[in-house]
Amino acid sequence: MSQINRIAASSKRINRTRTLNFTFNGKEYQGFEGDTVASALLANGVDVIGRSFKYSRPRGIITSDSQEPNAIFQIGSSQSSTIPNPRATQTDLYNGLTASSTNGWPNVDFDLMSTVGKLGGSMMPPGFYYKTFMFPQSLWMSYEHLIRKGAGLGASPTLSDPDSYDKMHQHCDVMIVGGGPAGLAAALSAAKTGARVIISDEQNEFGGSLLCSKQEINGDLPSLWVEKVMTQLTKMDNVLLLPRSTVFGYYDHNLLGINERRTDHLGENQQQCSRQRVHKVRAKQVILATGAHERPLVYGNNDVPGCMLATAISTYINRYDVVPGNELVLMTTNDNAYKAAIDWHQAGRKVVTIVDTRSASNGELVKRAKSLGIDIIFGHAVIEVSGKKRVKGVDIAPINAVNHSVIGAVKHLSCDTVASSGGWSPVVHLSSHTGSRPIWKEEVAGFVPGETVQKQHSCGGLEGIYALSKVLSDGFTTGALAAQAAGKGEGVFEGSLPLTNDPQEDESMALFHVPHSKKTSRAPKQFVDYQNDVTAAGIELANREGFESIEHVKRYTALGFGTDQGKLGNINGMAITAKSLGKTIAETGTTIFRPMYTPTTFGALAGADVKQLFDPARFSAMHKWHLENGAEFEDVGQWKRPWYFPRPVETMQESLERECLAVRNDVGILDASTLGKIDIQGKDAREFLNRVYTNPWSKLAVGKCRYGVMCKEDGMVFDDGVTACINDNRFLMTTTTGGAAGVLQWLELWHQTEWPELEVYFSTVTDHWSTMTVTGPKARKVLEKVCDIDVSNDNFKYMDWIEAKVAGVKARIFRISFTGELSFEINVQANYGLHTWKAVMAAGEEFNITPYGTETMHILRAEKGFIIVGQDTDGSVTPQDLDMNWVVGKNKEFSFLGKRSWGRDDNQRDDRKQMVGLKPKDPTFVLPEGAQIVFDKDQPIPMTMVGHVTSSYYSASMGYSFALAVVKGGINRKGQSVFLPLSNGTTVEAEICSPIFYDPKGARQNV
């Protein structure tokens, strides 16, 4: 393939000695090192690079930067490396690159959607999104399917990403966004004060507009000045340079998110370092030097391939040695764009004419064009383009911009390229991210950053300053001022400013929408937002339909909704809205731009926090044993807990029944290490417990344990557990596994904010201990074999705790029971957990000791009616609702947390949902947890729901199924029937009973 549009070598950035092969839409092409995908495609004369979203029109490359609305590709050769939506204009070419259009199906040259009667277009008039969302959801599904497939919004990779990504936190005095003339000047100026400076630029090299400019600085090419500045900055220790780094978001308190693309330009699967790195920068001061984007003009068929921005033409010629056509017509409202025609002419190709919308101009660039023999027609505009897959010609006519009309004969000219320039729009996106609304500056016909509370400065093009000498001096001044604000230097740049002569320019014309001889609604389509196919007619229609707020116009037409965030079209859209409403642009205002500035990959945002590093998993000291013994695990918070221990060819239910029966008949062992443990010390520890627990703690003796319930101030149960008195000034509190961190914060809250006078300290000791519960009628026989003291019922009573040695290890043993059986909870220092566990297992072998998991634990405790906070309660349940008045202290002096709220009328109602047991009529049927309960099974839908099932199991030891539930007024309804209409259409009956099914007198735990 020949690169028909590549001209003789002049740019240093294109390395002709390194040819790169790449594939676009299945065809092979060649480019050079230094190319972007866009410049290489233009060099090869590729016109159509995609299809438009709604109307399926052929589209070509329009810009050379982040504004690009059309050349948005799927890039990558495999399902693990493919990325949707990078801009071809920002993607460096590498050997072997594979790209395809995201828009256009089945392919860009033959487009199905355009042949089936412009299906997309007729289905999506302006207001499509708005109207569609007012319709039933089901309609959207059918639209969406068509749109996605036809228009193509890119495809996600289906395989795991093999690349690594990382993050860095950075701090600096001055962060400079943008490495053009303003940013580089600011960086140099700030860095000279000794301030820590970070400067980033989204392009692969610093220099911005200077990279394709020919305006001399200090008598040399501007690129030489850039090189000298870069040499200086590189040598400074206090400067961090970040090329290929896009600031994607500017957040509160001067936090910036930067995505540095470290290896993307080298090819796929580069393993030498992370592919992309997110820098999270906290800057004392921020300088935005983001420059300005050239604005296209809005004219008929302005989307035909070959229609481009004037600066893009200059960039492709000067930076990439590519002239993207043969015969150019330039339409401009200003002097600056004449550079494009001059560059085109000097590259040896034909400039058909310059169509200047102004009545006259005598600026230096205009004169230079004239002296080169380029034809100029003033007072005219290109009103319409002809051609489908490439520009074939233009219609030009004299216009009156004030009353928006064509005022003379239309003339046709042949050409293949149309460049347009409507002036410049400062890149205010980042300054808007923190909520600051841009303000319209009439003299520069653009929005500039508005008031902000951030420690933010802006300079250069972003402020509407475009003359190079002024941009440079503004940069140097702003850099010194920002450094001073960060505490460095005197706020003055002490050095000589570079010398450069700005060409004298005549005034520009404020023109956005070019008139046509037909009225807008009848004229050929005049595109405003290419990515969303929003036309001038569409915006006017929205205004006619009553959408007058610019935010509403945006949502109604989808203007600025694309991944380009309205970079190319927004200002033109605002201007058209203003005109159609008879307002000024300042009155109409602009929408707010939001992060991301350009699309950022999920890989970069996730960084290294993926897979096992996404959320840490916590393991007990006995985890290895559980693995070796075939445990199935359950996630409880971050903990991995054994769920049950299946034996070969057992079903889960069979395992559970075996484990339950072992505990009830012999002995079982549970790893309970994950229970939260809080060490509470201080002379007022006991008083503190009195205030946060519902039951009394004044008389709990040393060596004793007690179950306690905590309520929030609204009276609702929020955690429970056993607390032991270690000595008069020390207690060990246990919490639920999931509630440990929350309970600690809760204790701290009350101590620090309400009762700081109490001398009490809290420390989490969950990880300090390994805990194993040995439970069942033979538990004592097992413990006796490994324990060095007498554990008989006389010496070691129920609800006591003792210190002893177990398997030679110092232990605390608590005689508490969550199964209803004789139980010993052995706590040893965490590193001895596995040793002790194994010793207990060996001792228990002769007694059929059986390890069990959380599921069996749940069944056994439910048989006893013991609640699980968060399963049987949901934040709306009081201790009284649980029929647990016994846990409420009647004579406590202090009005403990939650107490007063129980007296509120709502908590006194008889028909509150109360915890009860349920026995299904069919003793083999296990009620689904969450099933709703009704009193009257014959009531028509909607039925009156009176409660729901909270826990439900089959009990092997009792031989029937059972459940815990909350039922309105349930405590007084024992013996009555309730009904449960199930999701499969059947209704089952159950009887309300006591929630304590097994050993109601509690004799078994107390032997």
Next chain:
Amino acid sequence: MLHIYCPYCEEMREEEEFNPAGQAHIERPLQPEELSDEQWARYLFFRKNPRGLHHEMWVHAHGCRKYFNITRNTVTYQIMETYKMGLQPNITASKEG
């Protein structure tokens, strides 16, 4: 993402180290039993939602575990001051005028 000065650690730290803990300066009534249901409900449920300056309680959850107060502008997210538990704000909506 806020950048918060912990008055106990005496350092600026990232927001992710902190948890918000609701409106500041709500005192628990000393004699809850003597309050009417309505008075108790005011303490329990009613919170301010101002546009502008607000005094909030935060906790340095992944740091020193201390609760402290912040005066924050709910519109601009500026933090005007942070101060220890038990102290009063220097900046208030009325003082700001």
